Amino acid sequence: MSSLQSVRDRRSAARAQADGSVKPSGLKRFGPMYAAVSPFYILFAVFGIFPVGFSIFLSFQSWDGIGKMKSVGWENYKYLLTDPQFWQSIVNTLEIWVMATVPMLFLALVVAYALHTAVRFKSFYRMAYFVPNVTSMVAMAIVFGSIFSGNFGILNDLLKSIGAGQVQWLTDPWGIKVAIAALSTWRWVGYNAIIYLAGLQAISQDVYEAAKMDGANARQTFFRITIPLMRPIILFTVITSTIGGLQLFTESQVLVGDSGGTGQSGETIVVYLWQHAFVQNQFGYGGAIGWALFILIVLFSIINWRFLRERNDDLGRKGRRLRRNSRAS
Amino acid sequence: MRAERIRTVLGHVVLMIGVLISIFPFYWMIVIASNTSGDMFKYPPKLLPGGDLLVNMHHVLQNIDFWGSFGFTIATAAVATVLVLFFDSLAAFAFAKYDFPGKKVLFTILLATFMIPAQLSLVPSFVTLSWFGWVGSMKALVIPGAANAFGIFWMRQYASGAVPDELIQASKVDGAGFFRQYWTVGLPVLRPGLAFLGIFTFIGVWNDYLWPLIVLTDPGKVTLQVALQQLNTVVGATDYSMVMAGALMSVIPLVGIFLIGARQFIADIAAGAMKF
Numbered sequence: 001m002s003s004l005q006s007v008r009d010r011r012s013a014a015r016a017q018a019d020g021s022v023k024p025s026g027l028k029r030f031g032p033m034y035a036a037v038s039p040f041y042i043l044f045a046v047f048g049i050f051p052v053g054f055s056i057f058l059s060f061q062s063w064d065g066i067g068k069m070k071s072v073g074w075e076n077y078k079y080l081l082t083d084p085q086f087w088q089s090i091v092n093t094l095e096i097w098v099m100a101t102v103p104m105l106f107l108a109l110v111v112a113y114a115l116h117t118a119v120r121f122k123s124f125y126r127m128a129y130f131v132p133n134v135t136s137m138v139a140m141a142i143v144f145g146s147i148f149s150g151n152f153g154i155l156n157d158l159l160k161s162i163g164a165g166q167v168q169w170l171t172d173p174w175g176i177k178v179a180i181a182a183l184s185t186w187r188w189v190g191y192n193a194i195i196y197l198a199g200l201q202a203i204s205q206d207v208y209e210a211a212k213m214d215g216a217n218a219r220q221t222f223f224r225i226t227i228p229l230m231r232p233i234i235l236f237t238v239i240t241s242t243i244g245g246l247q248l249f250t251e252s253q254v255l256v257g258d259s260g261g262t263g264q265s266g267e268t269i270v271v272y273l274w275q276h277a278f279v280q281n282q283f284g285y286g287g288a289i290g291w292a293l294f295i296l297i298v299l300f301s302i303i304n305w306r307f308l309r310e311r312n313d314d315l316g317r318k319g320r321r322l323r324r325n326s327r328a329s
Numbered sequence: 330m331r332a333e334r335i336r337t338v339l340g341h342v343v344l345m346i347g348v349l350i351s352i353f354p355f356y357w358m359i360v361i362a363s364n365t366s367g368d369m370f371k372y373p374p375k376l377l378p379g380g381d382l383l384v385n386m387h388h389v390l391q392n393i394d395f396w397g398s399f400g401f402t403i404a405t406a407a408v409a410t411v412l413v414l415f416f417d418s419l420a421a422f423a424f425a426k427y428d429f430p431g432k433k434v435l436f437t438i439l440l441a442t443f444m445i446p447a448q449l450s451l452v453p454s455f456v457t458l459s460w461f462g463w464v465g466s467m468k469a470l471v472i473p474g475a476a477n478a479f480g481i482f483w484m485r486q487y488a489s490g491a492v493p494d495e496l497i498q499a500s501k502v503d504g505a506g507f508f509r510q511y512w513t514v515g516l517p518v519l520r521p522g523l524a525f526l527g528i529f530t531f532i533g534v535w536n537d538y539l540w541p542l543i544v545l546t547d548p549g550k551v552t553l554q555v556a557l558q559q560l561n562t563v564v565g566a567t568d569y570s571m572v573m574a575g576a577l578m579s580v581i582p583l584v585g586i587f588l589i590g591a592r593q594f595i596a597d598i599a600a601g602a603m604k605f
Binding site for chain 2: 030032033034036037039040041043044046047048050051052054055058065107110111114115117118119120121123125126127128129130131132134135136137138139140142143144146147151152154157160161186189190191194195197198243246247249250254257270273274277278283286287290291293294297298301
C-alpha cells in the first residue's frame with residue numbers, strides 16, 4: 001500500500017517536472033490541504049477537547065451556572081457513587097436497552113430474511129419499514145404516549161375488547177419501561193432490517209448451492225452459513241444499538257417527563273444528567289455525571305471490541321473462508 | 330413448487346403485518362388529530378379519521394408560534410446542511426485524493442473522536458457557548474457540528490472511489506490549484522454522495538431534541554421539536570387532539586423530504602454499514 005503510494009508520488013512528481021513546473025515545497029505545497037481539513041480540527045478543539053478538559057475542572061466544583069464557583073474536591077463524585085438513583089438510572093438504561101434491542105434485532109433479522117426472499121413490492125416494503133426511523137422522535141413519543149395511555153389508550157381498548165385486564169402502562173414501573181422499549185424497537189427495526197438485507201444480498205448464491213449439494217437442510221444452512229457470514233454486520237448493529245441505547249433520552253423524557261415517571265423507573269443515565277445539570281442547574285455535578293457516562297461507554301466499547309476480535313478469530317475465519325471459496329468458484 | 334408458493338405468500342403476510350405496525354402510529358396520529366379530544370375517551374374508540382383536523386390545527390397556531398418555529402427549524406437545518414456539505418466534502422476530498430505530511434495521524438485522530446460521546450461535554454459545551462454569547466441563537470446549533478467526523482469519513486470513502494485521479498491530474502496540468510480542483514473536479518463527481526449526506530444531515534438537525542432543548546434558552550425562539558414538547562407539557566393534558574395535530578404538522582415536511590429521496594437514501598445507509 002505505502003510502496004504503491006510512493007511509486008505514485010514519484011510518478012506524479014516526475015510528471016510535474018516534465019511539465020516544466022517547479023515543485024513548490026513545504027507549506028506552500030501542502031497548505032491548501034491543511035486548510036481543507038482544518039475546520040474539523042479547529043471545531044473539535046473548541047467544542048470537543050476544550051469542553052472535555054473543562055469538564056474535569058468543573059466536576060470538582062459546585063456551581064449553578066450563575067453564581068461563584070466553589071471548589072468541593074471529590075464531593076461530586078462521592079455523591080454520585082452513593083446516590084442510589086444514579087445506580088438505578090444505570091440499571092434502568094440497561095433494562096430498557098435489553099428490552100428494546102433483543103426484539104429489535106431479532107425482528108429485523110426476520111424482516112430482512114422475508115424481504116430477501118420476496119420478489120415483489122420490495123421498494124414499497126423498504127420505504128414502509130424505514131419511515132419510522134426518519135420521523136421526529138418527539139412527535140412519535142407523543143403518539144406512543146396516547147397509544148399506551150391508561151385512560152384512553154388504544155392498547156388498553158384492545159385489551160378490554162378481548163376481555164383482558166387493563167394495564168396502567170405509563171404509571172406502572174414496568175409499564176413505563178415497556179412503552180419506552182416499544183417505541184425504540186418500533187423506530188429501529190426497519191433501519192436494522194435494511195442493513196441486514198444488504199448483508200444477506202452480499203452472500204453469494206454459490207455458497208448456498210454448494211451447501212445444498214452437500215445435503216444441508218434449511219436450518220443448517222441458516223445457522224452454519226447465513227449467520228456466520230453475517231457476523232460482521234450483526235456486530236455493527238449490536239455496537240450501534242449499544243451506543244444508542246446508553247444515550248437514550250428523548251423517548252423517556254417526552255413519555256414520562258424530566259425524572260423518569262413513577263418510581264423514576266424510566267429515568268435513563270442521560271435523563272439523570274439532564275435532570276441534575278439542566279433542570280436543577282448543578283453544573284459541577286453534571287460534569288461528574290458526564291465522566292461516569294463516558295467511562296460506561298468506554299467499558300461497553302471494550303466489551304464490544306473484545307467480542308468482535310473473538311469472533312474474527314473464531315467464526316469470522318470460517319466466514320472468510322466461505323467467502324473466499326465463493327469468490328474463487 | 331407448491332411449497333415455494335406457500336413460502337412466498339407467508340413471507341408477504343409477515344411483511345404486511347410488519348408494515349401495518351410500522352405505519353399504524355402515523356395512522357393513529359391522523360385519527361386523533363382529526364377528531365375532538367372528547368372522542369378519545371369514548372369506548373369503543375373512534376377508529377377512523379374525523380372532520381376536526383382544521384379546528385385542531387387552528388388551536389395549535391393559537392397556542393404556540395408554530396410558523397416561527399417552523400421557519401427557524403428550516404433555516405437551522407438548511408444552514409447546518411450547507412456548512413456540513415461544504416466542510417466535510419472539502420476535507421474528505423483532501424484526505425481521499427492528496428498526500429500530505431501527517432495525513433495518517435490526522436485521520437486517525439478524526440476516527441478516534443467517534444469514541445467520545447456527545448453527552449460527556451454537554452455541560453461544558455453549554456458553558457463555553459454561553460461565554461461566546463451564542464446560547465439561544467442558531468449559531469449554537471449549527472457551528473459546533475459544522476464539520477463532523479462521520480460526514481468526513483463517509484465522504485472520504487465515497488470520494489476515493491468516485492473521483493478519477495486522471496481528472497485531477499488533468500486539472501493540475503491546466504494549472505488549477507487545490508481549491509479549484511475541488512470545485513471543478515471534486516464537487517460535480519461527489520454530487521450523489523452529497524445528496525445522501527445532505528438528507529442525512531437535514532433530517533438529523535430537524536429531529537435533534539436534547540441539544541436544542543439545552544441551548545435554546547429563550548422559549549419564544551425554539552425548534553419545532555422543542556415547541557412540540559412545550560405544547561405537550563403545557564397544554565397537552567387538556568387537549569390531546571390539538572397536540573396530535575401539532576405532531577402531525579411537524580412530521581409531514583420531513584416525511585415528504587424522505588419520500589422524495591428515499592430509494593437512494595436507503596441504499597446509501599445500507600452501503601455505509603457494509604463498509605464497516
